[in-house]
Amino acid sequence: MSFxxxxxxxxxxxxxxxxxxxIVTLFLxxxxxxxxxxxxxxxxxNMLLQQLKAQQHAxxxxxxxxxxxxxxxxxxxxxxxxxxxxxxxSILTAMREQARTHxxxxxxxTEQSEAALERLYRSxxxxxxxxxxxxxxxxxxxxxxxxxxxxxxxxxxxxxxLEAQKGFRIASMQLFRPGLIYGGWLGIGYVEMELGNLxxxxxxxxxxxxxxxxxxxxxxxxxxxxxxxxxxVRTGKIKTKHTSRNIDDNEAKMLRIExxxxxxxxxxxxRQPIGAARRLKAIYESGRMDQSLLEEMMGYAQEIAGxxxxxxxxxxxxxxRLRHQDYKKAIQKFQIFFKKGLALKGVDLNxxxxxxxxxxxxxxIYQTAASVLEQLLRKxxxxxxxxxxxxxxxxxxxxxxxxxxxxxSNRKLLRAAAQRFIKKSPNDPDADSARLVIAQTSSNSNTxxxxxxxxxxxxxxxxxxxxxxxxxxxxxxxxNIVLGKTKTASDLARQGINVFxxxxxxxxxxxxxxxxxxxxxxxxxxxxxxxxxSIEIIEDNENTNLDIRRALIWSSLQVYDRLNEPTQIVEFxxxxxxxxxxxxxxxxxxxxIIEHENISLRIEIAKMLQPHVTEQPEMDRRIRSLIxxxxxxxxxxxxxxxxxxxxxxxxxxxxxxxxxxxRAAELHNKPFEADHAxxxxxxxxxxxxxxxxxxxxxxxxxxxxxxxxxxxxxxLQNIKxxxxxxxxxxxxxxxxIVAESPC
Numbered sequence: 001m002s003f004x005x006x007x008x009x010x011x012x013x014x015x016x017x018x019x020x021x022x023i024v025t026l027f028l029x030x031x032x033x034x035x036x037x038x039x040x041x042x043x044x045x046n047m048l049l050q051q052l053k054a055q056q057h058a059x060x061x062x063x064x065x066x067x068x069x070x071x072x073x074x075x076x077x078x079x080x081x082x083x084x085x086x087x088x089x090s091i092l093t094a095m096r097e098q099a100r101t102h103x104x105x106x107x108x109x110t111e112q113s114e115a116a117l118e119r120l121y122r123s124x125x126x127x128x129x130x131x132x133x134x135x136x137x138x139x140x141x142x143x144x145x146x147x148x149x150x151x152x153x154x155x156x157x158x159x160x161x162l163e164a165q166k167g168f169r170i171a172s173m174q175l176f177r178p179g180l181i182y183g184g185w186l187g188i189g190y191v192e193m194e195l196g197n198l199x200x201x202x203x204x205x206x207x208x209x210x211x212x213x214x215x216x217x218x219x220x221x222x223x224x225x226x227x228x229x230x231x232x233v234r235t236g237k238i239k240t241k242h243t244s245r246n247i248d249d250n251e252a253k254m255l256r257i258e259x260x261x262x263x264x265x266x267x268x269x270x271r272q273p274i275g276a277a278r279r280l281k282a283i284y285e286s287g288r289m290d291q292s293l294l295e296e297m298m299g300y301a302q303e304i305a306g307x308x309x310x311x312x313x314x315x316x317x318x319x320x321r322l323r324h325q326d327y328k329k330a331i332q333k334f335q336i337f338f339k340k341g342l343a344l345k346g347v348d349l350n351x352x353x354x355x356x357x358x359x360x361x362x363x364x365i366y367q368t369a370a371s372v373l374e375q376l377l378r379k380x381x382x383x384x385x386x387x388x389x390x391x392x393x394x395x396x397x398x399x400x401x402x403x404x405x406x407x408x409s410n411r412k413l414l415r416a417a418a419q420r421f422i423k424k425s426p427n428d429p430d431a432d433s434a435r436l437v438i439a440q441t442s443s444n445s446n447t448x449x450x451x452x453x454x455x456x457x458x459x460x461x462x463x464x465x466x467x468x469x470x471x472x473x474x475x476x477x478x479x480n481i482v483l484g485k486t487k488t489a490s491d492l493a494r495q496g497i498n499v500f501x502x503x504x505x506x507x508x509x510x511x512x513x514x515x516x517x518x519x520x521x522x523x524x525x526x527x528x529x530x531x532x533x534s535i536e537i538i539e540d541n542e543n544t545n546l547d548i549r550r551a552l553i554w555s556s557l558q559v560y561d562r563l564n565e566p567t568q569i570v571e572f573x574x575x576x577x578x579x580x581x582x583x584x585x586x587x588x589x590x591x592x593i594i595e596h597e598n599i600s601l602r603i604e605i606a607k608m609l610q611p612h613v614t615e616q617p618e619m620d621r622r623i624r625s626l627i628x629x630x631x632x633x634x635x636x637x638x639x640x641x642x643x644x645x646x647x648x649x650x651x652x653x654x655x656x657x658x659x660x661x662x663r664a665a666e667l668h669n670k671p672f673e674a675d676h677a678x679x680x681x682x683x684x685x686x687x688x689x690x691x692x693x694x695x696x697x698x699x700x701x702x703x704x705x706x707x708x709x710x711x712x713x714x715x716l717q718n719i720k721x722x723x724x725x726x727x728x729x730x731x732x733x734x735x736x737i738v739a740e741s742p743c
Contacts, residue, residue: 041075042084045091052098058106058125058132061099065135068095072139076146085147092140099132127176134174141167141187148194152335155371158195165191182208182220189224252288255279263300273300277307284310290346311340315352322355327363334359350382354390361397366404369397370413377420388424395421395434415441432457439468445476445492463504470499470507474516484595486523493520514538515551522555522562531559546584553588566601573605581612586619594626603630621651628660632667641668648677655681655691662698671702678702687722693730700737713743 110116144164171184266273318333334356360369631640662677703712
């Protein structure tokens with residue numbers, strides 16, 4: 001019995017009661033206004049795309065692939081806006097798909113002929129199409145590289161860079177297109193730079209420089225030379241004069257004492273601590289920055305934010321803004337600070353990354369908070385307290401995202417965050433809400449119920465524990481019914497009936513919950529008369545909700561079946577069919593019919609349903625097939641034959657209809673008509689198809705047993721010619737006809 005229709009209702013009811021987390025949103029994320037694009041480059045690219053769609057010649061497609069390059073260069077040099085670049089990317093994607101479609105069409109045109117394929121692969125057309133696919137991927141990669149340079153989020157940036165890398169690699173493998181090869185490797189070098197892999201980038205540029213050594217006027221070589229020079233500067237091979245004071249350890253200690261004395265004075269007087277800033281900057285630039293100094297400096301965040309202490313002024317400004325609930329400005333300052341990529345020995349900045357995430361969470365910019373925390377929690381040797389705090393905050397962030405709309409991917413992340421939070425802080429008062437989330441997001445009822453049992457304070461969760469337990473059991477009950485696991489479903493039904501009694505009174509009165517309970521009772525309750533009365537009561541009170549009406553029909557069928565009352569089943573379905581049976585009712589009745597063991601009952605009910613599905617061709621075919629097969633099973637071959645003939649008239653293009661007519665005609669002693677029905681199938685099928693073999697072997701058998709068995713011989717010859725495609729399941733039948741052949 002299919003339960004999929006009701007599964008959706010159960011999941012729809014499973015609300016996310018995420019308790020124990022307070023979502024604080026003091027500032028809304030700014031809405032982004034998109035200005036109209038300056039569409040010159042996009043118009044040109046779109047025009048080429050329209051030309052491409054109208055083209056069938058490979059040489060013209062290659063021309064368009066070459067023509068799009070200057071447009072992309074123009075967009076990059078003009079610093080096109082992000083939305084313009086995204087539009088260009090979509091156009092290039094469509095161009096590549098169009099080229100791929102041409103490749104697929106031209107391959108299909110060979111009809112798998114080896115000679116034709118060989119000619120194709122040696123042709124200029126094939127070369128042009130492959131170049132076009134690579135070129136469109138190559139130009140899209142340059143667009144991706146430009147987009148990645150605009151992105152602030154590390155995750156988005158990296159994903160975009162990896163997409164660019166794919167396109168450049170495709171170009172770098174075009175062995176007979178040097179321009180694409182060198183351009184592709186140049187692009188790969190730029191990607192490696194953006195990813196921070198400077199040594200790898202240098203290796204690529206050095207090899208390119210060597211490969212292009214004879215091409216003195218190459219624009220690619222010029223770009224390579226510039227990048228090599230920039231890499232030397234970035235990695236310190238070209239030294240710049242150090243501007244900090246040369247101080248020893250003793251002097252550094254004195255400077256530190258003086259700096260904080262000046263900071264204290266600044267706090268008292270309100271004057272800018274310029275002298276303190278100079279001292280702190282000298283300590284930092286001499287390489288003596290450590291954790292204790294940083295923490296002491298952040299104690300004077302307001303004072304340091306207004307002076308120049310190198311990058312630490314930005315961090316101090318971020319802390320000051322956060323403490324004063326100016327969350328958006330705090331986020332901006334944290335971003336500026338961490339973008340500098342400081343990595344100092346003896347200085348742990350992870351706590352401040354956590355503070356950055358706090359600012360984003362408080363501002364309601366949850367994706368930023370999640371991104372920062374995910375990166376933070378991947379770090380090794382994270383301080384225990386920071387680890388615990390970040391784990392809890394990440395759980396709160398994904399909870400907030402779920403409350404504000406959510407998605408299936410967010411629920412997976414929420415579940416993982418809840419598990420981490422519980423593992424790190426099992427005794428935290430908010431851990432119970434995380435355990436509830438794990439139960440609500442579990443696909444396994446045992447796991448869900450185990451998590452619910454671990455909740456220490458159920459009363460604080462306002463009935464959500466009991467509500468979730470019932471919904472979990474209902475969902476698992478539904479799954480097991482679908483799979484035909486009646487014993488497991490019965491065990492779950494008994495548990496569900498018990499849990500229903502623990503629900504808050506308001507939940508017990510909900511018609512949908514009552515309908516779920518009735519389904520469980522219909523399967524296991526010994527007092528079936530009481531179940532039927534309960535069904536009648538809810539039918540009288542609730543007849544508009546389709547999910548409930550579906551549940552009641554299934555429950556009624558289940559009860560009548562357990563009562564072993566075929567007559568009542570027929571009368572019940574006849575009562576439904578007094579008017580037109582709705583498609584949703586057919587969806588319930590059909591699975592129930594095909595699984596019922598009483599063949600005569602199946603035929604009777606199917607015949608009642610069939611007139612109501614004539615406007616549903618697929619269901620009409622399925623019900624007609626069921627009737628004919630069952631008639632043949634009980635050897636009502638004459639009726640089956642007539643039903644099959646009607647089937648082919650109504651569905652003349654249905655292979656199942658002709659197959660059933662062939663079988664029924666043979667059983668009804670109409671061999672000529674059976675042979676004709678099979679021929680309609682075999683004439684349209686090919687030897688690689690199973691149905692061809694079933695049809696040809698059946699036709700041979702029919703003819704060989706006729707008054708003119710010699711007519712079977714041409715069929716046997718055809719069968720033997722196709723023997724290499726013979727499926728295993730037909731080997732025995734094949735060997736038998738060969739052995740007993742009259743030919």
